[in-house]
Amino acid sequence: MSGLFSTLNVGVRGMTAQQGAIDVTSHNIANANTDGYSRQRVTMETTRPSNTSPGQMGTGVQISSITRIRDTYLDYQVRAENGTMGLNEGKDNVLSQVETVFNGLSDTGVATLINKVYASWQTLSTSPQLSNTRTVVAQQSKALTDQLNSIYNQLKTVKDDCKAVIKQDVVDINSMLDQIDKLNQQIKEVKIGGDEPNDLLDKRDLLEDKLSTKFGITIEKKTYGGEDLKATDGATGDLTLVKSDLTDDVKRFSYVSSITPKKDTNGIVISGTYDVTYYKNGDMSSDNNKVTMTMELSKNAYTSLDQGRVLVADKDGYAVDKDGKKIAGMEFIGGDIVGTQIPLATGTTYQLFNPTTGELKGYMDVQVDIDTYVNQLNNLAKGIAFSVNAIHSGTSTASDAGNEKDVFNFFVNSIKPNAAGEAEITAGNITVNSLIINDPMLIKVGTGNPPGPTDGTRAAAIAKLKDVKFKIQGISDNSTRTQFLSDNTVVEGSSTALLTISSAPDGMTVGSYFTTIVNGLAITVQGASQNVTNHGALLSKLEESRTSTSGVSLDEEMANLIQYQHAYAANAKIISTVDELLDLIVNGLKK
Incomplete structure (x- = not known):
């Protein structure tokens, strides 16, 4: 009797494992057209055998893990090319x-x-x-x-229009960073619990792909699936935007909306001095996010600020200096001015974001x-x-x-x-x-x-x-x-x-001067268009390689589905057979 019940358990475990495999396959098929989805695979292993004479007896199968198929090197290549493509x-x-x-x-x-x-x-x-x-x-x-x-x-x-794109990019970037930060913590919680957060990992990777089109990023893997994400800044080095450990010691970006020459009490412009107004995290939907600083700017500093417009800020959106300290300025909350206005001596202590690649770099x-x-x-x-x-x-x-x-x-x-x-x-x-x-x-x-x-x-x-x-x-x-x-x-x-x-x-x-301008512009446009074509072809090939690895093949999934279906039916047959044997033994004894 114990032998039949053991066989029954083997059949049940087999059905359960094949049912899990069918569920994963169904999940793959359902997400065949989901952007950023990585196909998942079930890994099965034998369960612990029982010790019987003359040796160990197998007790069936179980699902050891459900893993997603992902090539991190291809991710790195695609994201690097995303930045170049966004720039061009x-x-x-x-x-x-x-x-x-x-x-x-x-x-x-x-x-x-x-x-x-x-x-x-x-x-x-x-x-x-x-x-x-x-x-x-x-x-x-x-x-x-x-x-x-x-x-x-x-x-x-x-x-x-370029500045408007930069402003919208700042809003989108900060939103993506906040989402990545939340996903980081959710992934760690699932990992600590011993499970695989495959769908959460896909969501984070998709956001990082989108972020890489805006500027160059570097990612450092941490324990329990956490990641540190940094932006490459050509002026100050890497800026930490997301940390695996939950902390407010990360950077965000704010948008400079206006650079206005400063006037004295008589209305006369003060040479080289400007009122610089920025919006925290680029959110211009409310004046409560507006901050104005007085700065002394050289001609080159003014030009750089006018063309760049993106300030490095703390997590709350306040502009920070090169030591990471908040820069004081006038805030407008509820229509009232709050805070302290502190003129800056040189106008160079703020951090102007200087990406090395990506869409932001292109529009700057x-x-x-x-x-x-x-x-x-x-x-x-x-x-x-x-x-x-x-x-x-x-x-x-x-x-x-x-x-x-x-x-x-x-x-x-x-x-x-x-x-x-x-x-x-x-x-x-x-x-x-x-x-x-x-x-x-x-x-x-x-x-x-x-x-x-x-x-x-x-x-x-x-x-x-x-x-x-x-x-x-x-x-x-x-x-x-x-x-x-x-x-x-x-x-x-x-x-x-x-x-x-x-x-x-x-x-x-x-006439020849204007013709020179037009001809030079035509050559520049042709070069930019050619760069887009060349890098587009390279990016397409990289994405094709990544899709061939991580993408869902409906033909393959249908073949797997049939395989798991037959295995499920076979295990069901085992249970049916054991049931007949148990019936024979139990009811036969009554006769």
């Missing part, structure tokens, strides 16, 4: 927008408009007595300045490119304005002569109070003098006092500027007309005498 995709997306904004060499692009402006001056030089030729000059020039204004503003918008770096294109566009605007104004006014020295009609500028700064001023002119504010727009007859066409009705010598000289080479590439933010023309041979004129400009050595014409 971010650059490619933005640079493609910039290329579209410039509109290249199309019929409505800047290059075509530049040619039309100089052509209109040439036409005017041959027909100075016609009012419509003057109107064409004014309108073609206004079309050019409007296009420059539009490109400038669109580039600024593209840059703002591409802003440098945008600023470069804005500066080049500003140089183009200055070059056009300075050269045309010099001949139109008859002097190589800039004049802000207001409404003096004998000496004034053709191109002016639209935001300056003085309508004729060209100081601080950029692609964003360049326009045609409103006096000329309202009265094209004010355009200076000839020389002499007064010029003859058919004298178009000044207009002809402006038309020839199309072929004059200038040091446009050497213009700075503070360049004046005199400095711009210092490399050219200039024969001074006056309001009645013609000023002439000869080409500068190693200079560029206005």
Whole structure:
């Protein structure tokens, strides 16, 4: 009897083990299309045998573990490539927008408009007595300045869009870090209890995959399935974002929403001093998360902060200095200002996150490119304005002569109070003098006092500027007309005498300068697109390799299901047979 009951137990254990295997297989099939799921396998082992004569007798089977199939080396490779792909995709997306904004060499692009402006001056030089030729000059020039204004503003918008992506990334990153932190503790609890938290491990790995597209991460395995997660910072080294042990001594990120020049009590801007406002953990849904700090920033520090925008913070979102200490600032809670405002001496004690790869890095770096294109566009605007104004006014020295009609500028700064001023002119504010727009007859066409009705010598000289080479590439933010023309041979004129400009050595014409910008942009965009294609192919191959290891194959699972089904049925047959034998013994004895 004891032998039959022992056999019965063997059959029960067999059915139980095969049922568990069927459950795991069903779980795999159900999650065949679940993102981040790793297929699981049942490991079976024999149960402890019984000691009987003449030797040990087997007692059946049991499930020793349910493990997920995962290759950690492939995980490392995929995550490293995720960071590179995120960087290149971010650059490619933005640079493609910039290329579209410039509109290249199309019929409505800047290059075509530049040619039309100089052509209109040439036409005017041959027909100075016609009012419509003057109107064409004014309108073609206004079309050019409007296009420059539009490109400038669109580039600024593209840059703002980059910052918006960075802001959203900060929110998403902090959320993922909090989730990984919670999963860490849940996994450890399950591990300590002696079980395998396979589905929790999958969730954590999936979050780490997504996080790796934002910036480079390193992961250190700890006991009981815990992990320490760090971000690679090019400035300060690794930043610990998640620890296996539950602690608040980890870093998070906050987003700088504005950098505003500081003003004194009289409303005068304090040079180099700024009010820097950031939102804790990037959460701009409430002013309770807003903190403002006063900082002294050099030009380079301002540029880095403006392009980066991501501050290293403590777990509560407060910005920390390079020693990890909270930086004091004004907080706005319930509409009231709380906290202490402490001006920083140098503005360099804060930690600006400087990722070495990933989407964040891409959107930070591409802003440098945008600023470069804005500066080049500003140089183009200055070059056009300075050269045309010099001949139109008859002097190589800039004049802000207001409404003096004998000496004034053709191109002016639209935001300056003085309508004729060209100081601080950029692609964003360049326009045609409103006096000329309202009265094209004010355009200076000839020389002499007064010029003859058919004298178009000044207009002809402006038309020839199309072929004059200038040091446009050497213009700075503070360049004046005199400095711009210092490399050219200039024969001074006056309001009645013609000023002439000869080409500068190693200079560029206005048209060729813009063409160089467009061609350089096209090459950069092509390179970025090629990088995306190349790294996309590599990432696809790595993910394919990982899927072949960890992914669910429905064909394989169906084959396993049939195998476990037959084993289950066989064990059921054992139980049925033992039942018949027990019935024979028990009921047969009654007879």
